[in-house]
Amino acid sequence: MSKICKIYDVLIIGAGAAGLFLAANLRGKSVAILEKNATPGKKILASGGGRCNVTNRRIDASNYLGDADFATNILKNLCFKDVLKFFGELKFNEQKQNQFFCESGAKDVLGVLLKRARQSGAHIFCGVCVKSARKILTDENGQILDVSPAQNCDKNLTDFETKFDQNEQNLNEIFEVIAENGDKFYAKNLVVASGGLSYKSLGASDIGYEIARSFGIKVIPPAPALVGFTVQKEEFWFKNLSGVCFPAEISVVCASKNSANREPKMPRKFADDILFTHKGISGPAVLNASLFWQKGLIAINFCPNFSIETAQKSKKQLSTVLSLPRR
Known part of the structure; x- marks a missing residue:
C-alpha cells in the first residue's frame, strides 16, 4: 500500500471557461485544476474573434x-x-440585443477568471495531459488499498468493499487521476471540464468522453455543430458571392428517430444573418442551424420578409423590390 500526500476537495480537469469559473466560485475548499496546454484559457482567447462573447441575453434550454x-x-x-456581475470590472458591448462582447478583449476576460480562481485558492497545473481517472479506496490514514474498484465499471463500490473485513471502518472513496507522464492526483470530488472535440489545435481532446465511458456512462457520438454549409467542388461558383451578407431564415427538417415511418418533424427555424463564402454559406443562422441538422432537409429563405402580393402591385423592377444585395 502507498500513502497519498495530498487529497484535494475538488479536482478539475480543464482550465477553460467552465473550469476556471467553477474554481473561482469554490471558496473555502482545496481546489486543483489540471490543464493540458502550457497556458490556461487558449479557447477563451480565440472566442468572439478575440473579443470573447462571454454570455447571451437569450439563453434557453431549447437551444441545447x-x-x-x-x-x-x-x-x-x-x-x-x-455572469456580467462576475466580470463587473470589465465593460461589455451588447450586439444585436443579445450577445455581450468584452470591449477590452478576451485577454482581460481570461485575466479576471485567473485572478478570481487564484483568490479562491485554486492551484493550476499546466502541461498535465490526463490519461485516465478512476475511483479508489483509502483507509483513515490515507493509505491506498491495493484492490481497485475501477477494474470492472459494471461493479459498484459496495461490491468492492465486501472484499474487505466487514469490521474495517473509515474507508474513504476518492478519485485518482493519472497523467500521461505518470503523475497522480487525488480528490474527493472530480469535475471533468475538458470540453468537446473541436479545435484540436487549441488542446481539445476526447478525454472527457473516455472518462465517462470508463465509469459506465453512455456517450452519444458527437457530431459537427456550429459549422458552415459547404458545397461540392462543381458548385464553387459560390465564390462569386463571397463576402455577401444579409438576413435570411433557415429551416432544418429532420426525420423523427422515434417514428416507424420516418415522418419529418416540424422544422426548426433560425432567422439571422447568412454569409456567402468561397465554398458555401456561413454566418450566425447557418452555424446555429448546424447543431440540429441530422442529414435531413435544409431550406434557406433568402427573402423571409418578401411579399409576392406587394411585388405584383409595384411598378418597380423585381431586383429593386427584392430585399437582396445587388450581387
Missing part, C-alpha cells in the same frame, strides 16, 4: 440538445446578469 430538464435546471441557477 439532450435532456431538456437537465439543461433547464442548470440555466435557472445562473442567468446572464450573474
Whole structure:
C-alpha cells in the first residue's frame, strides 16, 4: 500500500471557461485544476474573434440538445446578469440585443477568471495531459488499498468493499487521476471540464468522453455543430458571392428517430444573418442551424420578409423590390 500526500476537495480537469469559473466560485475548499496546454484559457482567447462573447441575453434550454430538464435546471441557477456581475470590472458591448462582447478583449476576460480562481485558492497545473481517472479506496490514514474498484465499471463500490473485513471502518472513496507522464492526483470530488472535440489545435481532446465511458456512462457520438454549409467542388461558383451578407431564415427538417415511418418533424427555424463564402454559406443562422441538422432537409429563405402580393402591385423592377444585395 502507498500513502497519498495530498487529497484535494475538488479536482478539475480543464482550465477553460467552465473550469476556471467553477474554481473561482469554490471558496473555502482545496481546489486543483489540471490543464493540458502550457497556458490556461487558449479557447477563451480565440472566442468572439478575440473579443470573447462571454454570455447571451437569450439563453434557453431549447437551444441545447439532450435532456431538456437537465439543461433547464442548470440555466435557472445562473442567468446572464450573474455572469456580467462576475466580470463587473470589465465593460461589455451588447450586439444585436443579445450577445455581450468584452470591449477590452478576451485577454482581460481570461485575466479576471485567473485572478478570481487564484483568490479562491485554486492551484493550476499546466502541461498535465490526463490519461485516465478512476475511483479508489483509502483507509483513515490515507493509505491506498491495493484492490481497485475501477477494474470492472459494471461493479459498484459496495461490491468492492465486501472484499474487505466487514469490521474495517473509515474507508474513504476518492478519485485518482493519472497523467500521461505518470503523475497522480487525488480528490474527493472530480469535475471533468475538458470540453468537446473541436479545435484540436487549441488542446481539445476526447478525454472527457473516455472518462465517462470508463465509469459506465453512455456517450452519444458527437457530431459537427456550429459549422458552415459547404458545397461540392462543381458548385464553387459560390465564390462569386463571397463576402455577401444579409438576413435570411433557415429551416432544418429532420426525420423523427422515434417514428416507424420516418415522418419529418416540424422544422426548426433560425432567422439571422447568412454569409456567402468561397465554398458555401456561413454566418450566425447557418452555424446555429448546424447543431440540429441530422442529414435531413435544409431550406434557406433568402427573402423571409418578401411579399409576392406587394411585388405584383409595384411598378418597380423585381431586383429593386427584392430585399437582396445587388450581387
